Amino acid sequence: MNAYDIIVIGGGVVGTSIARELSRYKLRIGLLEKEEELAFGVSKSNSGIIHPGTQNPTDSLKGKLCVQGNKLTRKICKELGVVFKEVGELIVAFDDSGMEELMRLKKEGEELGVPKLEIVDSAWLKKNEPNLSDKAAGALYAPTAGIISPYRFAYDLGENAAKNGVEIHLLTEVQNINLIPENSTAEKYRFEVSTSKGSFRARYLINAAGLFADEISKMAGIDNFKITPRKGEEFLLDKNDEHMTDHLLFPLPTKTSKGVLVIKTSDGNPMIGPTAKEVEDKEDLSTTDEGLEKVLSSVRKMIPTINSNDIIAYFAGLRPASGHDFIVRYEDKVPGLINVAGIQSPGLTAAPAIALMVRDLLKKNGLTLRRKIFFHRHRRKTVHLFAVPLSETEKLVKKDAAYGDIVCRCEMVSAKEVTDAIARGAKTLDGIKFRTRAQAGRCHGGFCTTRLLRILADETGKKVIDITKRGPGSEIVKKDRRDV
Template sequence: MKGIYSMERQADVVVIGGGITGTAILSELARYNLRCVLVEKEPDIAAGTTKANSAILHAGFDAPTGSFKAKMNVKGNALYHELEKELNLDIKWTGSFVVAFDDDGVETLKELKTRGEANGVPGLEIWDGAKVREKEPNLSKDIKAALWAPTAGICWPFGAAQAFAENAVINGAEVLRDCEVTGITVKDGRVEAVETSEGPIKAKYVVNAAGVYADKISAMAGDNSFTVKPRKGEYVLFDKTAQKSMVSGIVFPVPTKTSKGILVCATTHGNVFIGPNAQELDDKEDLSVTSAGMDEIFAGARKLCPEIPGGAAITEFAGLRAASSTGDFVLGKSKVEGLLQAAGIQSPGLTSAPAIAQYIAEIIVGETGAEKRGDYKKGRPEEPVFRELDDEAKAALIKKDSHYGRIICRCETITEGEIVDAINRPCGARTVDGVKRRTRAGMGRCQGGFCGPRVIEILSRELGISVPEVRKDGVKSYMYYEKEGAAE
């Protein structure tokens, strides 16, 4: 046996993929007496589509009534309202607008409202342009009407995946990162083991939550019943100064056939972004941003919000929608016994994750008769956020641990204490971007220009690895090289 394990590993359930879908499933399964392992090929969780999307907890009026997308969206949105407190999630329930500029657009709004009501979305209303601008004064004067969905919100997707993973780990589940699935052994029509870069793991159930690679994982077990094609969406992110001339919530145009359109949206951290566009691709790794894409996004967003300050843009990024050949989520049992699909999870997958997790867990619990854990722990360990404390609480924290007295990221006021905590938490940070996503160190205007080298030093010290072994984000994303003979 090669790799990190000295003994053959066995699990009741192996979840493949550490995005929002896989981590939510792991957290739901961790409520039961089941040995669960999540395997993720990258050095950290939420390294795929979960790290690059619009971060909207959709109300649920877009998807066709009766589809998995519609059912999971509406239930998932309601579950986030329940989980927010329990898992200390970063969510702002802003509500959302879909805006129309002409009579055809207004007809579409009415259709969306009717569909939303059939899907079970509460509180949908059509507002006239003047009322919309009372709430979002920077929107175009040409907006005629909008569909208002009060149950929509914005979240921090990485934080949600992190919360699910932490809750699962404190309840005995394992998260194995840098662990790529390379094959699935099937015997007499039933899954037997998952082959990984770190050795095999025997499994009674395998849950496929591998994002854009879910068709490849399914094919490893002999189920070729669907394909997943990436559909890229590009974004531009603006710094916090932009919000005063943009929006405080979520503003969509009327949707197109392939996407919800280029929107203007706030983030939970006070920034604003515009995007995404929609490009069909074959390459499951193409996260490039293009100047043509940027032009398309700016043009689309300026129709909604004319005064977008281009100079306040701080970064661009792209995400890949996992568009399945079925047009819907591929959920539940496959033709291979023990293989459960959570595949083709494109938008509204982030919103749907808690509902998908319950759906998958119900199948496994139903078949195994697994009982709820008597020692189940709700929630997750507290995360101190220094900048949000009053002076007294700051002083007390510094007295308890002097690391909180040293600011590492000046743009976002992040202390060494928070970085040390992020590394040493359950399923803690292993990379510079892992620290950034957990603490915001490096997310400010300078984008890590000043604090990056200090974060590297802290990672090296806390993980007991050399500086050249510290990675930025991906499997081979080393940033420093040791000079030959440097040690002499």
């Protein structure tokens, strides 16, 4: 049986951040993830914004962790070679009462410690955000807002955690948790975790299971919160619109969300969304005409020229909400259990700060933390042809001809990038897409999918019929094509 000091349940951005942080210490750590790859839960479908900390109540945990997370994310991105672009955000107001609300948001942000907040007027906006509606009266400018690729961040955190000794178990669904009576084993394991891949033991259990954190907590004996999914539909625009805005654009926030945004993304394509609607089903990732209409009518108040013909893709994500704030707590009633739940937005931003809070809770509750003599802090930056100048591409092709073998023409992704992605852990077509952008362009993989299937089969030794889009049950080629 696998036995660990700590088991982290959930391989999203929160679980991988926690695993990487704890991998600095002399501990045996296991991470259990039910999907075939990391970051296939909420962490794959969000806006990729590293929020500055505005729009959070001053006494909230999420506000505090967001401000701290914004600083930490920059540092970790540098260490792991993840691109972080500090683009800044503008919360836009259209009338006097809106301007008053901006003053309130500024004061609230400053109390939380958000740096460099400034109210800018319509003249500033005309100069610095020329496509913004001329009806805009002013905005709250938060220059420290940034953008990253959320899934690449989680993959690179996971990869670095594994390099530092964390054992990652994929396709390992936690199905039951038994509490081991005290003193019944010499090593004082408190939990026996039954999964689809056998049993695991742990002294400490960290529940970072996103939408399913309430169910995991209940298995361990704590049944006092419920996760209510709040759906957000988002629409991606063509890369030609990359410079439509120079900042992230927000309307005034509503009671339940930050509103519908115009989003710059780290790979270039702007995005519009998300909606915010409570749903029952934790698997409901459908998009709707109603969502599209809501998003278009909302964003056109800020950028009137947005054209629906420029939408090339859409998706929905589910915020794992439980009330209005995050839950990060050591459960005294079940010693050894830490619940990390209700991590709705800004959970991507806050993840590194959540990891530090979990470390401190473990220390406070009896875990001895001894630093490893050598911790692999850095990771070599992944090469993306779409992000390097042509002169650099030429050098790369001279070094390895596979950089010149372009597999995805829409996004300029080479065979070398695809095989590198597979070597680093991609097992599915979506895993390749999130890591490299192959299939993420206008043709949605029309040109490259067959080639990608072949490369994945060759590199992994699998048959093409066994290659999936996102794990078991999503095979691409019909099983009766035995000849491939």
